[in-house]
Amino acid sequence: MEFLLQPLTLVTFFPLLGVLVLLILPGENKSLMRWTALVTSLVTFGISLWVLGMFNPSNPNLQLVAKYSWIQVAGWNIQYHMGVDGLSILLLLLTTFLTPISILSTWTAVEERVRDFMVFFLLLEVGMTGVFLAQDLFLFYIFWEFTLVPMYFLIGIWGGPRRIYAAIKFFLYTMAGSILMLLAILWLGIEGGTFSVPELIAAGGIPADIQFWLFLAFTAAFAIKVPMWPLHSWLPDAHVEAPTAGSVILAGVLLKMGTYGFLRFNIPLFPQAALQLAPWVALFATIGILYGAAVSYAQADVKKLVAYSSVSHLGFVMLGMFALNSQGMQGAILQMVNHGLSTGALFLLVGMIYEQTHTREIKVYGGLWKITPIFGSVMLIVALSSMGLPGLNGFVGEFTILLGAWGAGMPGGAFESFGGVWWAGLSALGVIMAAIYILFMFQRMFLGPEGSIVGETRQHGHGLRDLNWREILTILPLLIFIFWIGLYPKPFFDLMGPTVDNLVAALQTAKLAMP
Amino acid sequence: MSVDLILFFVLALVAVAAAIGMLLSQNAVYSALFLVINFATVAVFYLLLGAPFIAMAQITVYAGAIMVLFLFVIMLLGAEKLAPGKVLPYQRPLAIGLAVLLVAEAAYLLLSRVQSVAAIVTPTVETNTVEEIRRLGMALFSDYLLPFEVTSVVLLVAMVGAIVLTIREKGEQG
Amino acid sequence: MLLSQIPTTGFFFLAPWIVFFPVIGLLLNMLIGGRLSEKGVGWLASGASFASFVVSVLLAYSVWTGQGHGESVYLSEWMHVGALQLDWTFRVDSLSTTMMLVVSGVGTLIHIYAIGYMHEDVRFKNDPGRYRRFFVFLNLFIAAMMILVSGDSYMMLFVGWEGVGLCSFLLIGFWYDKDTLGRSSWANSDAAKKAFITNRIGDFGFLIAGFLMFWNLGSFQFDQVFEAAPALAATQPGIIIAITLFMLVGVAGKSAQIPLYVWLPDAMAGPTPVSALIHAATMVTAGVYLITRSAPLYTLVPEAQFVVAMTGAVTALFAATIAVGQYDIKKVLAYSTISQLGFMVAAVGMGAYVAGMFHLVTHAFFKALLFLSAGSVILGLERGHHHLAHHGHHDDHGEVFDPNDMRNMGGMRKTMPVTFWLYMIGTLALAGIFPFAGFWSKDEILADAFREGYTTVYWMLSIAAFFTAFYMGRQIWMVFFGQARHEAAAHAEESPRIITVPLMVLAALSVLGGALNLPGLHTLTDWLEHTIEVHAGEFLISVALISTVLALAGVFVSWLIYGRNPLKAGQPDPLKRPLGLLFTGMENKWFVDEGYWAVFVDRYVDLSRFLADVIDWRFWHDWFHEKVIAGTYNWVSNIGLNLYADQRGIDALANGLGTLTQNLSASMRKVQNGFVRSYALSVLLGVVLILGYLLLK
């Protein structure tokens, strides 16, 4: 019982209770199933708030640790080791926060096999939460791989016309990445005698050349997940074919698993390799930022546009993270949250209009603002957040990231050896390019003369409707956070600050140890 | 060259020739008969090697019972000859090639790598006595009790299996 | 002089309210505006803006009574990350209060004007629903602009900086589904997008400047930056130059300088109050404010100052030439604005910060006046056109009537006398005729240029001043004199009070604005001296004379060409023949837009299409991932199957591979085809291989 009542255990596995209820619910009462899932996810969110309440932001170490010996045999030392610190608390909250929102967004969008959908969704939540909380490599790997399965079903069953292709691609690509990570995990476990991440970090002492290879092995998994350019090819397929809620979670949380992985494992475990390779990561991040932004602009499908914009946004996250200073890293963590909120909201909104029109082609839209003013205004705010308008969340993240990245280019910084301030400078161009594609999307859908779809829907007798109360309720929490983080990000920075500072200090120590 | 050696070579020639004959004859009956010759030759070898009991078993069980069974089945089925088929033209040369390789490997192993110069102990009259067979019997029921019992189970299983495979169920065709 | 950190008495604590009031106004309008009447909405917004003005006055008063001592008013924390310490802190000093007064003052007047103007505008364009939206945006603009001018750090300034950019976008694209003539079109939203993106290019420069500043000077906070700068300038002046020049990129974007000015003329697509408020009086001057604010940095690096001054001068002259060739009444004013912004930028570039600020203020008055008057003209014309439509005696051949086109006007001094006089005052102020406000401020710039030894700049500005007088004269003659060239002009009606009264206030300011910094009194200089190191300019009678002569000459030449022989309907511009290609260039804005399109925009579109379609999709997604990775995968897996069963695949495979592989696979096919003997062969093969390995090892 004590095991189950650990707050982190509870927040991770509580959705399973909902799964159980869903499985034994008799009949085909869809609304009951939706409510069950929603309530479960809301309670989970409540538990995560409870976790937040117990979380001491000034403590840089792992907190609320649940640690039990799990598999102890023949040199194995696997623990059930969960913990939360500044790196993960926000992502935990993001996960539990986005899940009920996504469920709410499926209220009318998913009519087929509601029970299955909700079961997979809650299972997905378990996996995602676990990824962010696991502190044992084996446990982490289990959660990491596990998230693939429900997502695979979500895309494959409820997705668009090429859903099977997209689902398999998603699955195989991500799995391909985890193979090398598995190798590295095993190596670490064998050499370190434990799979516990804090213990491995504390032990340290991995030779620099081996760090290099292990770093690359972990990178293989995380870079595909992020996805870093040029490994992003699965993303547009997955996003375009996924149902709205799937896209929201995919963009909002699943991609963060990759960036989080870098933060949690790559940097603390292999600090010297991280320092050594930081400029190269920055190179790919910068290319990703510019490339993603340029490619977004040329998309005809609005979901694809948003998908590619993720490549660009996560490039920022990677850039900031590998600036390896507090501005960059804190910015990166905040930007993970921001991207979850903004891009999640974008997908939600696209889903809301898609539900009515069943098309995602930008060119059939136009002039929607007049017809659906609330929708237009919300979309405007979200779009602006996505392009980093000061005063909204995106700016705080991007600015701190770029600032950190620039600092990393200064003498003594992480990018000093190669590229220097150019990474930040070039990436800042992404700010312009983001404006180009975001405004293009907004203009072509909401401004200008009425598009052909408006007439078409009118012919069907109903016309386009504005957001209803449920949809407003779905999107409103996101808007609140968009403004909150933009205007007063202090609580968020406070949560991660001490942990990141600790990490930066550790990196400094590692740097001194380098030849 | 000693008599032993000559005897060995002659018998070996017969054994190999019989084996090749079995391989080559188109008629299954001839094959079976060639095999009988081979078995018989080997039985002689057993005698030469001082294993009279085994030689006897070879003659009675192998060359006798088993081969008779074979012949019986051949006759029963009337399957002495097969219609010519040319399905796997490359099978034969490949198989022969592999066989040659295998023999070459064996030759390499035995002639150049294994430095055993042990010679065969020619059986004396003493060894070929009933005493020897008694010893063998004793061993069979003491040291080799388990294998013996297992063999009996194997035979039982074979029996059951053969019955299962051939018994005609009620209502079954043919 | 640094700000006093010691709390003094006064109304400083009210500082955040300059932002809060407009925000409250816009929130109220958003939430309950739907239940208010049209007037209610307008007055609510105007009230919010006015409240902000009142606070500004109180703040200015506090600074005044404190002998110019300003104060930083801390509101809350913003971003504290490591060394980065950004707060929401308002800076109240003489410079910022000047800007606040201008912004909220002119802003309030324009709000009030808009109550009337937008009432008619939304009706003409047949979408009354937008009325409320307009005022929400307008309040949002005031809020953002206030943040811009009151921020205590570069980054808070940047928030306002981008915020006003957003408002500019929203308001330019206010009629997002129509063009200026009310036809269904993408034009206005394109213009809005163009404005935002161009501004973002400038913002990119601003950001880079910010990064350089932070990592070399250690802060974004004004005082801290200025404190640290001299030491850095002594060791690494290059960095200060880089900071200032990157900042200039930002300025060029926001204040419409070469090469980023191109968005401003298009921005005239917005309703006229917007053009007056944002694209003439306030937002576009933000760049000037920024340079003035950064004076301690710029004064450290004369090289950068020179570049700034030249940018301003070139812009001033270049834009003035384009203004000569325009027919759209607002476009003329738009290019004039660019030109005047060039004056200001040149001034602050030369270190004549007071002159720059002085011109900024007076320009705010008379340019707002001009725009609003132009708006009044346009409304009058629309009323006339409307009147025609209703009375049926017009020649409606389906042609689209452009109320902005000066070729459709003429003789309107009779139909719209009030507007005419107001317009005249504005024109005289702009042309720099004594004793109107523009004369004093422009003259101070020229005098400073002359005295500081910026001879090139001086002459360029002087020529620009001549052109200014000329195109304003041209406009007056074309609009108000001669005969009506269109029925609508003949039937134009004067605007109502709600529109003209604010104009009168502005006209008064345009006349008297010069008093702010009269030679010898230096009121503004003394005032600003509390914030930045400035010196009083001397009045140079020679310079004043030359400029007056040039201005009068400009007006005279315009009379010669346009006044003496008024334009007839359908007649081409009289300058067209004598100037030929030159005039075509002016008319077509020297083809800069086309050039940009050809060089940058189209290339970017091509590039992104290429990346998206060819590189990302066809190459990377389809070819590499589908063909190479997935294809290899399938191919490999098919070998497995085909060797067993599928002969078709074998042939295909064999055709593609060499003879050796062909034979091998063919023989393997013979071996492995579901035959038990082949399986045995495989076993034997394994045996032979293993034994061979073990024997030969």
Add this chain to the structure above:
Amino acid sequence: MVPQTYYIALSAVLFTLGALGVLVRRNALIIFMSVELMLNAANLAFVAFANTYQHLNGQIIVFFVIAVAAAEVAVGLALIVAIFKTRQSIDVDTMSSLKG
């Protein structure tokens, strides 16, 4: 004196011939006989080694092998008979419907 190696060589040759029979013949019965030849060759090797070591072990093993061979034959022949009843053929090449 006959070297032991000769016997082993002979058994290897016989074994190989048996294996070859499995590979080249199509008649299930002859394949089966070939398998018996292989077992027989192994037996020869056993006995030869037993002679060298003067053990009874080798001989006893051969005894078991013979017994097992008998068992195998029983099952094998039954199987062949059963198949012949269905197919009227004992050509193993005709039994290749399962493949791929």
Add this chain to the structure above:
Amino acid sequence: MTQVDFYVLLPLIILVTWACALLLVDLFIPKERKWLTALLAALGLALTLGFSLSQLGLENTGFKEMVVVDGFSVFVNALLLLSGLLSVALAYGYLKRMGIERGEYYTLMLFSISGMMLMAQAADLIIVFLALELLSLPLYVLSAFARPRADSEESGLKYFLLGAFSSGFVLYGIALVYGATAATSLTGIVAAASNGPLTGSGNTLLLTIGAALILVGLGFKVAAVPFHMWTPDVYQGAPTAVTAFMAAGAKIAGFAALLRVFATAFPSIAADMTPVLQAISALTMIVGNLIAISQTDIKRMLAYSSIAHAGYILMAFVPYGNPEVAPVSVAAGLFYLVAYALTSFGAWSVVIAVEQKEGKGLAISDYAGLGRKYPALAAAMTIFMLSLTGFPPTLGLVGKFYLFRAVIAGGFIPLAIIGMVTSLVSAYYYLRVVVTMYMQDGEPETEREFWLGLTTAGTALVIVIVSLVPQGLFTWASEAVLRLF
């Protein structure tokens, strides 16, 4: 025969006795009540399982060191008996449905299991050979059990001919080993290898060659490449219940014998054998997984999958001669064997549920729509497929993790990489089943039988639950191999 001998072999004796008795009893059970035979067989297996487990902790040899009981044998025996029980559960309804219900089925199965158990306990090569025959002969017969169905007969004959062929190699290998060491008992061999008649280097070579031939024969049983070719045909042709039994039982027994023989008798030639094992293991993983991709028949696909998994398990045996890493590695192999056996039974149970008469319902495309029509069955199948791929939360993942860790610790990183890459490849075809079940529409028909359903549900649950608390099984597997090294 002493009392000790009796105890050492007690479970086996019980089982054989039970089987003989069942053979007689079955004669008196009327055709329509053959369920009684099944029940009795299951009872016998359960009883034996109980006795077998009671041997836990027992370590002894019996019958003149011909057989041995130790942790390893108990572990394997328990697994075999469990497989037997599951096989009975699978066969019960299936045989009736397919019209091949006969009492001998169970008897033969019991005999086969006896052979398998003997394999695990064998301490003498002659016992290995006899056990091999004892387990194989019933399997030949069972493969052809659905006669006169041509497929079944063909599979029986193929299996028989190749099985006999390969046992020829085993026998010859034993002969060579005997020739090299003058011993057939495992302890005797290892003693000879260290100080016995093995003086010349040539004799060591003889030993090596003999060991290699034994490897060939056992490799055939576990379906390692290139001795695997019988597997798909036989698995496809044999009645599915038999296939399930074969896929697990024969493999377990084969690996048990391989392990015991090599670990106990041939550690001295490990340096020679390791590369061979490595090559076989790599080839097996590659070939099995690659060919499986293009299969359209679920039985064939699972057959190739079983080949591939033989490769994975074989990985664990590669470092058998290195006492530093071998115990962990082999324990990992055993663990994986359990994971594989359970999963494969689960998968086969689903195959049986979907299979219809006349060989219908065996194409993968027949699974379309299963997810909608029979969600529980499809969910179970998904778990099995995930487990075979090595995905959480299943035993397959834990097994693979354990296995790869051991292999890497042994220094065989390339092998581990091949293993990982091929498991990625395998995801492709396992997922296809899932895709078909959930994402394509169809009207599948299934049979609902109590014992079958119980097997499906039970294995699925165990796979998930044990994956979460694998400590016990880990410990057991680790302790089981301790005595071997």
